[in-house]
Amino acid sequence: MSFKDQIDPKKLPQHLAVIMDGNGRWAKQQGKFRTFGHEKGTKAVREITEACAEINIPYLTLYAFSTENWNRPRLEVELLMKLLVSSLKKEIKTLQDNNIKLNAIGNLEALPKKAQRELEEVIDKTKENNRMMLTLALSYGSREEITKTIQEISHKVKNNLISPGDIDEEIIQKHLYTQNLPDVDLLIRTSGEQRISNFLLWQIAYAELYFTDILWPDYTKNHLFEAIVNYQNRERRFGKTSEQLS
Template identity: 50%
Template sequence: MIQRLKQWLTGYTAADQTPVDRDRMEALKKGPLPKHVAIIMDGNGRWAKKRGMPRIAGHRQGMITVRHITRAADDLGIQALTLYSFSTENWKRPKDEVNYLMGLPAEFLRTDLDELVERNIQVRMLGEEEQLPSHTLDAISKFKEATKENTGMVLSFALNYGARREITEAVRRIIDEVKSGKLDKEQIDEELISRHLYTAELPDPDLMIRTSGEIRISNFMLWQLAYSELYFTDVQWPDFSQEMFFEAIEDFQRRSRRYGAV
């Protein structure tokens, strides 16, 4: 128990030193890669409970996993990685857990910003800024400002995000544009709706990964996932390694994407 708590406090586990299989990575690059990968990072609390630690320990370890998967996605040449970090429903969680989650952007800023800049990764947020505390918004603003000129992979954190709210807000904005005369209702099509979503400048996800054994989408990118390949694993997010990420990519490469055609 003491050793586990030390690992949590230092942000270190033995798995962090597992070397990346470069040969496997190069082999993956030769096949079709998803342009955009979206991940529902599930299982942090259960991971911690199983080890007799507080739930926030799972979120702390989960942030380390974010670091490793971001590196793996960037090294593979994936264009966009979107991580479901905090949903509009997560406000119902215990206050101390919510407070810790709201502090993670500032911690991630302190530990990872330099590497993200060095890797030419651009950081974005998808979601409603309302309700977010000022220190969370300040960290997000610093991320966005420091990486706005970066032209590499787009790393998006879906924070205070709910797909139904996203679509509802898009409909409201479209209605306002029709009422103001900027838009004719006959111009409303799928492309226009997509342009009014948080992900307007991103391709729809080719692959959606969910960890921890739950087989549902949980109000995540309902519009954008229409033709995404879905990959579910029983592994909890803190234990989701780069090698497991490669397995998901390999599974994607074995699939035939027909988009409704024969």
């Protein structure tokens, strides 16, 4: 029986997040420049996005470019930004054909103007789609997000718009980049690394973590379905005991 056939449609993660890691190492194994790996990785993005829509996962968030990635060599960053623009242009048909709405989180103003314009255009063109929301985390860092959130709430407290005693998890959630997204149920990281790398630290408080040695350009829908089967075989207790759940 295939992994897809083992998936229980009633126990799907509502929000799946992916740290797409290993493009550079994949390229090195092929004797190519790192940029070749990033280009190959866009095909995996398309396949995984289509696979999530296929099995009706409503929210998919991909860690596409972190705040720390700006520290990479200038030429690699420039290539990644050009690749972002070209990919958005190419994948608009995939999004429309699969009824997928595009969303983006992060310090988007830090992106080149051309990338911002292309991103805004695709977001606008897909805003009525409702099968799945694909969120790209771009120039994103969770510590930066949380810092921004604290600054915004502090400003409202100073101006008597919020009372300090009223600050709770709901108030914080409403000021995060992900205010319109549910918490993450399953976080997948490829390439064998086992760390979170400043990604959705608030939102993954009770997420199941799944690490695989597969490099991102080699990651297929079958690998995704395997991860989901693994997720469905886990017991999610949210602080309770097994006896309480049963």
